[in-house]
Amino acid sequence: MPAIQEISDTLIRDQIVKAVVEVFKTMLSEAIGLSTNPENQQLWPPYTVPHAPQAHVVGTVGFLGDINGLIYIYLPVAFAEHCTGKLLGMTAEELTEAGAEPVNDAVGELTNMIVGVFKNGLCDVGYACKLTIPSIMRGDNFSVDVKRPNSRHIYVFESHGHRVVADILMKTDE
Amino acid sequence: MRNKILTVDDSKTVRIIVKKAFKGFDCEIFEAANGVEGLALAAKDMPDLILLDVTMPVMDGVEMLTKLKADPQLKGIPVMMLTAEGGREHVLKIAKIGVRDYIVKPFKEDLLIDKAGRIIDLKPLSDGPGRIRSILDPVDVLVVEDKPAIVEQIRDGLKHTPWTIHGAESQARALDMCSKKLPDLILISLSLPDDTSFALLRALRANPKTKYVPAFALVVKTELGIQAQAQQVGFTSIITKPIDTAELESKAAKAMNLDTSSRYYKVEGDYVVMSLPENCSPAVLAEAAHYLKTKFSESVDAGHNRAIIDIHFVRSLHMGVIKLLLQAMQTCRELAMSYTLVGNAQIITECKGFEDTRSWQFFATVEEAKAAMVKELVGA
Numbered sequence: 001m002p003a004i005q006e007i008s009d010t011l012i013r014d015q016i017v018k019a020v021v022e023v024f025k026t027m028l029s030e031a032i033g034l035s036t037n038p039e040n041q042q043l044w045p046p047y048t049v050p051h052a053p054q055a056h057v058v059g060t061v062g063f064l065g066d067i068n069g070l071i072y073i074y075l076p077v078a079f080a081e082h083c084t085g086k087l088l089g090m091t092a093e094e095l096t097e098a099g100a101e102p103v104n105d106a107v108g109e110l111t112n113m114i115v116g117v118f119k120n121g122l123c124d125v126g127y128a129c130k131l132t133i134p135s136i137m138r139g140d141n142f143s144v145d146v147k148r149p150n151s152r153h154i155y156v157f158e159s160h161g162h163r164v165v166a167d168i169l170m171k172t173d174e
Numbered sequence: 175m176r177n178k179i180l181t182v183d184d185s186k187t188v189r190i191i192v193k194k195a196f197k198g199f200d201c202e203i204f205e206a207a208n209g210v211e212g213l214a215l216a217a218k219d220m221p222d223l224i225l226l227d228v229t230m231p232v233m234d235g236v237e238m239l240t241k242l243k244a245d246p247q248l249k250g251i252p253v254m255m256l257t258a259e260g261g262r263e264h265v266l267k268i269a270k271i272g273v274r275d276y277i278v279k280p281f282k283e284d285l286l287i288d289k290a291g292r293i294i295d296l297k298p299l300s301d302g303p304g305r306i307r308s309i310l311d312p313v314d315v316l317v318v319e320d321k322p323a324i325v326e327q328i329r330d331g332l333k334h335t336p337w338t339i340h341g342a343e344s345q346a347r348a349l350d351m352c353s354k355k356l357p358d359l360i361l362i363s364l365s366l367p368d369d370t371s372f373a374l375l376r377a378l379r380a381n382p383k384t385k386y387v388p389a390f391a392l393v394v395k396t397e398l399g400i401q402a403q404a405q406q407v408g409f410t411s412i413i414t415k416p417i418d419t420a421e422l423e424s425k426a427a428k429a430m431n432l433d434t435s436s437r438y439y440k441v442e443g444d445y446v447v448m449s450l451p452e453n454c455s456p457a458v459l460a461e462a463a464h465y466l467k468t469k470f471s472e473s474v475d476a477g478h479n480r481a482i483i484d485i486h487f488v489r490s491l492h493m494g495v496i497k498l499l500l501q502a503m504q505t506c507r508e509l510a511m512s513y514t515l516v517g518n519a520q521i522i523t524e525c526k527g528f529e530d531t532r533s534w535q536f537f538a539t540v541e542e543a544k545a546a547m548v549k550e551l552v553g554a
Contacts, residue, residue, distance in 0.1 A: 026280035088190050102187070109187040112229075113279045116258025120278070123261025131229045131258060133184065 007067070007122070007170075012153050016071075016166050019117035020157055023110060028086045032159035055140040056080075057103060059111025063119040065129025069151075069170035071118065072144060073111045079162035080107050100138070108134035114166070144169075177201035177294050180221040182212035182238065183256070184230040188279075192225060192256075195283035196290075199382070200297045209233025213241055216248050222294045225286075228257040228268070236268060243272050252293045256281065284353070284383075291382025298386055308433040312336045315426065316357035318348040318374060319392065320366055324415070328361070331419025337426075345370040349377060352384050358430050360384075361413065363392040364400050372407055379408065388429035392417070424457050435465035442482075445544060446473035448502060449484040450495065459494045466498075467505055474509050481506050481513040482543050488517075491524040496531060512550070514543040 017034060024032040057080040062070035075083065081095055084106040095102065112134045119129055146152050146169055157164040179201050181192040189205045196203060204219055206212040208230045216224060224242075228235040235257065243249045252274040259265075260278030269276065275289045290296060307313070315337050317325045325341035332339060340357065342348040345366070351357070360378065364371045371391070378384040388411070391404035395414040404412055411425050427434050438461070440447050446469065451458060470481060483502050488495060499515075506513040517525070517536035525531040537543040 023280045026282055084187075087187060089194055105185060106187045109185040112185070112258050116260060116279055120258075120260040123264065128261060128263060130264075133229060133231055 007127070009153065011122075011125070012168060012170075013155065015118045015121040016114075016153070016155055016168060018121065019114045020155075020164070020166060022117055023113045024159065027110065027113065028083055030083070030086070030159055032157050032164065035156045035158040035163065037158065055138065057107045058137040058139075059107040059134055060137070061108075061111050061115035061134045062132035063115060063122075063129040064132060066127040067122060067129055067170060069168065070132070071111070071115045071169070072165075072167040073107070073114055074163075074165035074167065075107055076162055077103075077138075079159070079164070082162075083107075083110065104136040104138070108136050118168075177223065177296065178204065178219055178221040179223045179225065179290070179294075180204045180206060180212065180215055180219065181225045181256075182206045182209065182230070182235065183225070183227040184208060185227070188227065188256070191283065192286070195286050196296075198299055199287075200299050201294075209235060209238030209241075212238050213248075216242060216251060217245075220248075221251060223290060224251055224253045225256045225290075226253050226273075228255065228259040228264075236271070239268065239271050239273065254289060254293065256286070287382050291385070296382035296385070298383070306433050307430070308436060309427055310336060310436055311432070312338060313358040313430060313432070314338050314340060314355065315359045315361065316340045316342060316348060316351060317361045317363075317392075318342045318345070318366070318371075319361070319363040320344065321363070324363065324392070324417070327417060328419065328422070331417065332423060335423065345374040345377070348374060352378070352381075352387075356383060357387060359426055360387055360389045361392050362389055362409075364397075364404060365392075365394070372403075375407060375409065388426075390422075390425070390429070420453075421457075424461070434461055435469055438462040439465060439469040441473060441476070441478060442540075443544075444478050445480050445482050445547075446470060446478055447482045447484055447540060450488050450498075452487045452489050454488055454492070454495050454498075456494060459498050463498055463501060466502060470502075470505050470509055470511065474511060479509070479511045480547055481511050482516060482540055482547075483513055484516040484540055484543075485521055486516050486518045486538070488521060491521055491528075491531070496528065500530065512547060514547055516540055516543050 021032055024030045055077045056074050057077055059073045060070055080103050084090065084103045085092060085095055087106050088102060112131065116131055119131065123129060144167065151170050153168040155166045157166065179196060181189050181203060183189055184207050193203045204215050204221060206215050210233045226235045226239060239253060242251065242253065254275040254277065255268060255273050256277045258279040265276055274293050277286060277289060317328055317339060319325050319341065320343045322341065325339065329339040340351060342351050362371050362374055375389055378387065378389060389409055391409040391412045393400050393404060393412060393414060401412055410429050413422050438448060438450065450462060483499060503513060515534055515536045516539060522536050525534050537546060
């Protein structure tokens, strides 16, 4: 098994881009890609959007095994609702009536799939690991701190003007 | 018999997607949120297929699968994994416990249906018990033919119907069109190059969505060898070229299970009118006879107990027509309906020549027949 430090930033970036693009394309028929907008890269954490704080639904799924870590996927609530509608074939009215539960569950499942594709890619290059059960957070003013910032990789994606953030935290051997 | 499918996944989203995917098929979906619930439902309902996630609380998919395969009652139930856990080693480990297939999320609903259809016989749902489609309803007919003139000929020959004729010049185009909108009937020319006609039929029959769509072979009348081959490989019916569009329409309506009674029966005011066309082929007579009792009974139920049997379009009388008319008159007597006959001069003359028909009284038009029945009613 290669050492955890041998996982390059390029491999991590390629895997997360592949995962996000594949899940959005297959499950939602939505185009998504890494944001090329330099302003977007500075807008971290997502709730600090100047003058326009946005409520987010955040899915989290971990992976445990030869490598350990977890990935947070941030979706603005409006975009999360749009994705849920497409995924489940529900209208905006039906979603409003159903409340937060289907949106939370859908974001949890999308996160599960994204992290699944990401970690399956790592499994196939020698890092065997398993997924954890998804969990969900909602809010417009919270942040996740890490002890070692160098083990954190943040990628900002864009789909139809909506910003989707993948925050990857990997546990190092130190 | 309806297929029973058990989806075991802690995500309600996935369970909804599974239900959505199988919506168009005759199957019942059972849901479980973890392995414990899954095992209990499997034992209670004995599903025909289990779709199983791996990562779940309480009991995960691997443990459920292991327990299922260790149970003599349940081990025969086919299991298809539907999970985000897809590393090569992981898949191999699970495959060794015994699964029929493995889908790694994300997945397309079509892929799920395709793979499930290889394990169980998925039958598309009909339009529902209360809704039988009629010859007057719009249907989509796909003609796979590389000669546009033939497609045009079929379109022209069926223009009096509300049917939409779509043309596809190749196998690939036909499959693409089927995936976008499922046709009600497919006509495949057997003169497509390189055996692609038979390959197309095989592809249609291998796909659960198109498996039960009736497929007709279009073949030149003299090519008897190819016709025999078409019958062997399972075409629903054969239409010979040059195409007789009346024959095509009749066979198509039958294959699509369309109610064609409106061709022969209609209610006009207080009367039910049975009308036969100019050319009474055996197929036409059989079709008219098929609806006879039902249509007359429905009329009596609705309070209309007078029938007009109109054969003034019929070109000539033969035993088939006489037999159907005798059957219609007998049905009227059984249902206590009064009836009259409408016929043309040729038919009236021909009737005089047969013992059974010599005494039949005809009116020249439906209106005259109605007036006579009213008069009789007033007189009574």
